[in-house]
Amino acid sequence: MTIPAVKRELATARARPVERTAYAVAAVLLLSGLVHLGVLLASGATWEGPLSYRKAMTFGLSFGLTLATLAWATSFLRLPDRTRTFLLGAFTAVSVVEVALVTLQVWRGVPSHFNFETGFDTVVSMTLALGGAVIILTVGGFTVAALRTTSGLAPSMLLALRFGLVVLVASLAVGALMIADGVRLSRSGDPQLAYTTAGGLKPVHAVAMHAILVLPALAWLLRFTTWSERRRTRVVQAAAALYALAVLGTWLV
Template sequence: MNRLWYLIGVLLVLAGLVHLGVFVVDGGPWEGAVSWRKPFTFGVSFGLSVLSLTWVSQFVRLRARPLLLGAFAGASTLEVALITVQAWRGVPSHFNMETAFDATVARTLAAGGGVLIAIAITMTIAAFRPNPDVPPSMRLAVRAGFATLLAAMAFGAVMIARGVIEVVTGNQQLAYSVATTLKPAHAVFMHGVLLLPALSWLLSRTLLQEAARLRWVRLATWLYVTVAVAVSALALAGITVVTPSTASILCAAAVSGLGIAALALGTLKAPSGGRDRRTTGCRGSPRDNLTRSAGIPPHPECENAAASPRVRECRLPQSAGMPTPTDANAAINMLRAGRAWAKLWSGEKPLPPSERRSHCYPLAL
């Protein structure tokens, strides 16, 4: 199902970029309740949110993960579709009660926002549950990211509530200006769920020690939260250098841009630590000796390590009887395999035939 959610996220981003092109060709106002800016910003932002949650939710223990992601992707698609329809009709999408159709669209958008908030709360609670399978640095990044997403949703709820109050009291035009003031606060918190886990993932491919990664993630989290709180305080005080709509776009672009850059650098960077799956044991290692003692022939790929592209650093030092691991995680993997083969050697528990084909174990930490 992940492919479907990723596809939906990409399509939403593309839809937003298409409307940026429409704005460039057609022109029209950048600010205001009726602008091509709205389908552009909502499409890109919701698309990135769907992509981010699909990826980050893999680090969270969720029993109903497909259901939650499907609901989030569906609600996001509905929000973008209705905003786009209203933009092409040339009427406001939010707080518009002029006709029965416009009122239905406005209420549906508000209900969709409620669904998104409920999903964000559910995922945030799940992120704070213990999960020893995830490294501490990534756990911190995921938890902080979901917490900032929840803050963004809270600001969004306040914006909708203030606008609805003005509409109910008969000040529909005032509703647009009142809700707009909190846009920077909403935007600056929105994509922390992408930025912080992406940074942690990048560090996992560049730093060997988990303690160092945790320190960097903790520092990045505090810096990000400090900047976001400062932007929110300025928005609440009504202090802006540019218009709220432009400020919100700049904030969202800066945060999401840094997150995308971290993912790109991590993709280009060779894995570090326990992610190198090419590192294996070698002929003459304790695992090899245990294998031969148990009467299990070695795999042909391990007989000639130099000719195998899957085996790296598979040599014994002249002064020691132990192979040199390429990193600490390789040594850990070697010890684990050694214990498993020791049990086999002592006759404690035989291995199934599927595991007797080779004594070479790529890292799977």
């Protein structure tokens, strides 16, 4: 890369206040996930079921990684400061709420999702579902911004961002389907079937969720090669096709 290009790269890398906050919160969530991994290993408790410490671990690690990834990936989008702060701030706040409530219920020894046994458990379950709706709306806002962007970004990075965000929205839609189906089954008097049914969609949900990290990271790394932008875009296109096949394969398995 040329010296002016490096300078532009460094300027882009400077995090805005809302992004710095998101990175700090993401670090705390990741730490929470690692702590619960340690608790899980040290206690010898089960890895299976809705009461396992694995759930607190998974939510901490997943939300921490996703929050940090979204803050980094969307930093390339040209957005009004207020819009960026609102969208990323809302996603950061709801990430904290989701992880905190799931962790609370794990330590209480009760399921966090599809649990309507008491008034408090019902509030927790419905808050988690509402949080999912907020997540979809915020990611949807970033996705619309990426689809509307037509200049200011290299075609390879723009393609990576669009693909990653669209697939992330698809992942969240799968998550919403899991919650809706689980609530229906739980309300009908079969909570165990609700957990089993929702669990069947976890693999595709997880794979689709991280396209927003893999594709933009690839596009960013390609910027440091001597390849032409046309060649870099073709590589990202091929990677997107392979990732789409991976998501589809996970769904069908």
